[in-house]
Amino acid sequence: MLAIISAVLFFISFLINAADISTNDTFSSTNIMLLGLMVLALHVAGIGSGWSVGSRRR
Template sequence: MLGIAAAVLFFIAFLINAADIATNDVFASGNVMLLGLTLLALHVAGVGTSLRSRRR
């Protein structure tokens, strides 16, 4: 799920950059890209996966 959210953020950052949309400093393409990288790093680290070990 975090990987999909990262892909969406990368796409939004691409659109902001490619269309040269004027945004404030919070929603600049670099900041959105860094949020995407953070989500991608969490996904690779295994945060949010649904694998749970069952103990009996």
């Protein structure tokens, strides 16, 4: 799920940069790209991957 969110943020960042849309400093393409990298790092770290069912063997 976090990887999909990251891909969407990267796509929005690309559109802002490619269309040369002027935005305020908060929603610049660099800031959105950094948010995408943060979400991608969380995904790689295993956060947000859901509950894992641990099986115990006797």
